Amino acid sequence: MQKLRLVNPTALSLPAAVIVLLIVGTRLRGSFFGTYSPGDAAIPSGSRHQVVSNSTSAVVPEGCDIFRGEWVPDDGAPYYTNRSCAFIQEHQNCMKYGRPDLGFLGWRWRPDGCELPRFDAARFLQVVSNRSMAFVGDSLARNHMQSLVCLLSKVEYPKDISTTENQEFRTLYYESHGFTLSIYRSRFLVKANLSDNDADHGLWNLYLDEPDDAWLPFVSGADYIVISGASWFTHPSLFYEAGGRLVGCKSCNLPGVPELTLRYSMRAAFRTALRAITTLKGFTGTVIARTLTPTSHFEGGEWDKGGDCRRTRPYAARVGVAGQDLELHEAQVEEFAAAKEEAAARGARMMLMDATAAMVLRPDGHPSRYGHWAHENVTLYNDCVHWCLPGPVDVWNEMLLHMLLAGA
Numbered sequence: 331m332q333k334l335r336l337v338n339p340t341a342l343s344l345p346a347a348v349i350v351l352l353i354v355g356t357r358l359r360g361s362f363f364g365t366y367s368p369g370d371a372a373i374p375s376g377s378r379h380q381v382v383s384n385s386t387s388a389v390v391p392e393g394c395d396i397f398r399g400e401w402v403p404d405d406g407a408p409y410y411t412n413r414s415c416a417f418i419q420e421h422q423n424c425m426k427y428g429r430p431d432l433g434f435l436g437w438r439w440r441p442d443g444c445e446l447p448r449f450d451a452a453r454f455l456q457v458v459s460n461r462s463m464a465f466v467g468d469s470l471a472r473n474h475m476q477s478l479v480c481l482l483s484k485v486e487y488p489k490d491i492s493t494t495e496n497q498e499f500r501t502l503y504y505e506s507h508g509f510t511l512s513i514y515r516s517r518f519l520v521k522a523n524l525s526d527n528d529a530d531h532g533l534w535n536l537y538l539d540e541p542d543d544a545w546l547p548f549v550s551g552a553d554y555i556v557i558s559g560a561s562w563f564t565h566p567s568l569f570y571e572a573g574g575r576l577v578g579c580k581s582c583n584l585p586g587v588p589e590l591t592l593r594y595s596m597r598a599a600f601r602t603a604l605r606a607i608t609t610l611k612g613f614t615g616t617v618i619a620r621t622l623t624p625t626s627h628f629e630g631g632e633w634d635k636g637g638d639c640r641r642t643r644p645y646a647a648r649v650g651v652a653g654q655d656l657e658l659h660e661a662q663v664e665e666f667a668a669a670k671e672e673a674a675a676r677g678a679r680m681m682l683m684d685a686t687a688a689m690v691l692r693p694d695g696h697p698s699r700y701g702h703w704a705h706e707n708v709t710l711y712n713d714c715v716h717w718c719l720p721g722p723v724d725v726w727n728e729m730l731l732h733m734l735l736a737g738a
Contacts, residue, residue, distance in 0.1 A: 514545035560622035
């Protein structure tokens, strides 16, 4: 990864007690990553905060599974607001667009038998100093990365040093720590395009054994690759393998083309992507595969048939991963295990962020209708896939920090 020019950052950490005062009137950029301007987030100008890490004594006991647990009340949340972070994308900016309940912010993830330390921005930047991290996946990978940028804003704001105008492919640089952070958008992780025969209806061609060139050629120098994907596999698609041979489809309704399962295509794509990284020439870093976010939080209908997610608190009972989510989760975990074994033989390293069980319990954490003004004439479905920022998604980066420390 090339070393890049830097920016003087600023930041502000705001207590939850004043959160209600900050949700109205914030003007944030609509682009993926805007260049920081004090006017965008009402943050005082000046040098970055000198924040000292306080996590040296907060250690998860060996053997504790941080991915199994429950959500418990937390008076210390949130880490940031839409006033202290200028990098929240509009559709996830639930505060700006008037979500009336803020109780969804007052929870933290507590693993069974131990405590997951709070996110420590200074410690994270120490761990990744002079290194690079690439996020690969769909818009939920972007959601994950933007959460990280907001969490790190307590210590430093990055400079956008991207070499393209495409907002789906960005590179940020943290000057004071020599840390490069990138995002590569890939809906399916493998080569994909809309079918010429059915472009109007969104029928995709998926080449399940060919990794997507939108990301693979650019990540060989990364120290960490955080890869994820699942939600796009629900779309009608044609499946190709073995040099472009049509082997089946999902919801294509074409004569003579066998209907295959969602599990089939997602498993094959996940396998292709993971193995492509571990066999990538020059790659000596760590792969962190994040399991899927739930597809089951729509209530009252499907995503395009009036379904919504209006709950205001986590599930109180232990709601397990089930149905389609369970099938996809099992496929991802199985493919990860196979790829990890092969990677070890080649000297590559792989880690699994098994976040699905935690996120199944948070139907209250989605934007729903609060990704735009109520009076705007826009055609948008209720969003029960992405996550509000701040919100439950921030736990992914608490998990990420723990994994980096455990693997150091």
